[in-house]
Amino acid sequence: MVQFRVSFFKRLQNSDGRQFKCLQDRFDIPAADAAQAEVQAARQFEQLHRTRNWRTNADVIEIEPA
Numbered sequence: 001m002v003q004f005r006v007s008f009f010k011r012l013q014n015s016d017g018r019q020f021k022c023l024q025d026r027f028d029i030p031a032a033d034a035a036q037a038e039v040q041a042a043r044q045f046e047q048l049h050r051t052r053n054w055r056t057n058a059d060v061i062e063i064e065p066a
Helices: 034-048
Strands: 002-013 019-031 060-065
Touching: 002 034, 019 034, 034 060
Parallel strands: none
Antiparallel strands: 002 019, 002 060
């Protein structure tokens, strides 16, 4: 099993109209592969933020080996 760092970001605009990614949450997930880590992290995000779909609070997921 490999440890993955899964980060959830929301795309926002600053006062100059430039987009940036704002970190919403980050999880370190032990999983067999990145796809499995994404599913597990999405479930944790949804439970923690009390939402049915993580896309309500975030736009982007980034997954990298920890």
